[in-house]
Amino acid sequence: MTREQFIQIIQREQESLRRFLLALCYGNQDEADDIAQDTLVKAYLSLSKYEERGKGTAWLYRIAYNTFIDWDRSRRALQPLEVLAERTDNTFAADRDFRYQTLYMALEELPPKERSAILLFYIKGYTIREIADIVGATEDAVKKQLSRGRDKLKTLLKDE
Amino acid sequence: MNDDLNIQKLFDNYRPTLTDSERFNQRLERKLALIDEIRREQAVRIHRYRQAVLVAFVAGIVFGGGLLACILATPADTPLFTFGVSFSPFIFIEQNSRSISALLTSLMIAFSIVAALNTHELVSRIRNKGF
Numbered sequence: 294m295t296r297e298q299f300i301q302i303i304q305r306e307q308e309s310l311r312r313f314l315l316a317l318c319y320g321n322q323d324e325a326d327d328i329a330q331d332t333l334v335k336a337y338l339s340l341s342k343y344e345e346r347g348k349g350t351a352w353l354y355r356i357a358y359n360t361f362i363d364w365d366r367s368r369r370a371l372q373p374l375e376v377l378a379e380r381t382d383n384t385f386a387a388d389r390d391f392r393y394q395t396l397y398m399a400l401e402e403l404p405p406k407e408r409s410a411i412l413l414f415y416i417k418g419y420t421i422r423e424i425a426d427i428v429g430a431t432e433d434a435v436k437k438q439l440s441r442g443r444d445k446l447k448t449l450l451k452d453e
Numbered sequence: 454m455n456d457d458l459n460i461q462k463l464f465d466n467y468r469p470t471l472t473d474s475e476r477f478n479q480r481l482e483r484k485l486a487l488i489d490e491i492r493r494e495q496a497v498r499i500h501r502y503r504q505a506v507l508v509a510f511v512a513g514i515v516f517g518g519g520l521l522a523c524i525l526a527t528p529a530d531t532p533l534f535t536f537g538v539s540f541s542p543f544i545f546i547e548q549n550s551r552s553i554s555a556l557l558t559s560l561m562i563a564f565s566i567v568a569a570l571n572t573h574e575l576v577s578r579i580r581n582k583g584f
Contacts, residue, residue: 296485300478307478311471322472329477334484393469415464446460 294340303333306350309417310357316412317361317405320397328364332357354417355427358409365405399449407442410435499576506572513565521558524551 310332315325335356400408406428413424421439425432471477527533533550536543546553 296489312469315469326472330481333481337485415461
């Protein structure tokens with residue numbers, strides 16, 4: 294597959310991927326864009342695997358999820374704990390889409406794995422089995438993450 | 454149940470404004486073009502590397518084979534070389550110079566085959582790494 298063909302395929306999924314990553318980064322456009330770029334570069338590098346897997350997009354979200362988890366891990370390692378704890382809600386206020394401020398604030402409270410499961414389920418409409426495949430966990434673990442995430446979201450959104 | 458529906462609705466209506474797609478694509482295309490350039494460079498290097506290994510391999514076989522043939526063609530009762538010293542290990546080597554030379558040449562050929570196979574595997578591994 295040539296670069297042009299890859300870009301054509303990616304253009305169909307790109308916006309959806311960026312929306313998913315934007316929610317995963319609770320509204321931080323710069324971080325979401327950087328992770329999206331890394332994801333697409335990694336996807337380009339592993340094109341042969343994509344060709345073997347057919348036309349589904351789950352492989353792309355698997356790369357995106359792993360890239361996000363790596364990025365989150367390195368961010369935590371680089372940022373002192375005090376800074377993370379003291380970070381105020383308006384840290385990314387300028388980047389956040391005002392309409393989704395409440396949603397982003399609630400998503401920020403969820404651990405990355407629960408947040409990913411919730412977003413793959415509600416935004417992308419993947420089944421539990423597909424999510425388990427994407428995040429590399431068992432179906433039971435995904436069910437628990439979804440249930441916990443859903444409960445937390447309900448509480449957080451009610452509080453707002 | 455009602456809360457579940459509300460969550461679903463919330464995400465169904467999730468249509469945030471993204472940063473400029475054209476700029477995003479341009480940035481991505483630049484990165485992909487760089488990857489292609491690195492891939493091309495690497496393909497050229499692998500090709501050159503393979504050619505060099507092939508030449509070395511063929512030269513090793515031809516030279517080694519020729520040498521082996523020459524050694525085997527010499528009269529069995531005449532030593533290939535002499536040290537001119539009456540020291541027992543040297544005398545032993547002189548007496549068995551034909552066999553020792555044939556053995557060393559065979560080892561050289563075997564080494565060139567193993568080196569060529571290792572290099573081939575190394576190149577395959579580099580290719581499979583993604584670039």
